[in-house]
Amino acid sequence: MMLRPLALLGRHGTWFLAIGLFTGLVLPPLATLVRPALNALIFLLTVAAFLGIDWAALAAHARRPLVLALVLGWTLAVAPVAAALAAWALSLPLPLAQGLVLWAASPPLISLPAIALLLGLDGALALILMVSGIFLMPFTLPPLVLGLIGLKLGIGILPLMEKLVLFIGAAALLAAALRRLIGIERLRRHALELSGLNVLILLLFAIGIMSGVGPRLLAQPRQVLLYAATALGANLALQALSFLAFAFLPRLSALTVGLVGGNNNMAVVWATLGAAASPELTLFFAMVQLPVYVLPAALKPVYRRLGAGRPHGLA
Secondary structure, X not given: OOHHHHHHHHHOHHHHHHHHXXXXXXXXXXXHHHHHHHHHHHHHHHHHHHHOOOHHHHHHHHOOHHHHHHHHHHHHHHHHHHHHHHHHHOOOOHHHHHHHHHHHOOOEOOXXXXXXXXXXXXXXXXXXXXXXXXXXXXXXHHHHHHHHHOOOOOOOHHXXXXXXXXXXXXXXXXXXXXXXXXXXXXXXXXXXXXXXXXXXXXXXXXXXXXXXXXXXXXXXXXXXXXXXXXXXXXXXXXXXXXXXXXXXXXXXXXXXXXXXXXOEOOHXXXXXXXXXXXXXXXXXXXXXXXXXXXXXXXXXXXXXXXXXXXXXXXX
């Protein structure tokens, strides 16, 4: 009986993601209740992503280091420069420009492998890019952000790397233990339910991250709408540019790189900002979640038409 709701979530995951975001917006008490659990939800999502990945496909991608290096160079270095140029050309307000560049310089989303599987894309490629990007980010992001927008992050490379190693390593170890306990064949039989579990965790995260956004929307609607439009436009633009830049790859890989290019994990960086996390940066952090939860449902037919496979767990 518990598996049926998870199967339903897995079957219609992209639509449930969009619903979750607006649930947090219209039910502020629920968002406030869930918000303290955000870090735990991110960890559980990472574990679930490791559980659902085809490790043979992951190893195959690891044997192509040049392609991985090109994609990571694009997402961690070229993208923030392009974002800074766009912010300058559009004369965006300084806090919004800072948020945009900070977001563009961040590594791929932790939830990206789960979203890739929901869209029928290459979850293994998304996972290896996500993990590699997280470990490279402390070396690339501080000098880029300082040089492009003059924002001092105060991120210590070694302490941050230690936290990231512990975080990713603990998630991988727990996932390995669960794979051994549950069994590979059973996991394969319940791939749809596993996708549903990913969706459930993403739903709860979406609700929690909207805490405080509703009152801000009522008080400053123009600012919120500007930040939301910028987040949506930047996501779409980088998805399209990333897909076109790597169109020489097999179609499924190019589409996955497109998804990776437009979805960045600002959460790790935002949590380290301390006093630099102004209300405007905090607002942009909330707004960049909007395309993460809304666009998969909107773009799913586009991805299918361009060559994506069937969603994870569906025949």
